[in-house]
Amino acid sequence: MAEITLEEAMKRLDEIVKILEKNEEPLEQSIKLFQEGMDLSKLCNDKLTHFEKQVVEIIGSKESQE
Known part of the structure; x- marks a missing residue:
């Protein structure tokens, strides 16, 4: 499922x-x-957390370049 x-x-x-x-x-x-369903819910939460971290990193790197 991963x-x-x-x-x-x-x-x-x-x-x-x-x-x-x-x-x-x-x-x-x-x-x-x-x-x-519980397993899928956890998987979705984990993926969303990962995506959120990626967005924060992208924003941070763009701000440090300015």
Whole structure:
């Protein structure tokens, strides 16, 4: 799952939310989907944090050049 893009992770997370909202899956499957969703949520958060750090570095390097 580490090689999945942010966009792919968010799309899959949205799919999982829609499935769970229907409340039609057996409990065992719902728990598996919930765990996958939690993993995807963490992955998205980690990627966003990484992107934020990159932006801060870019801004910092541009400001130091001025």
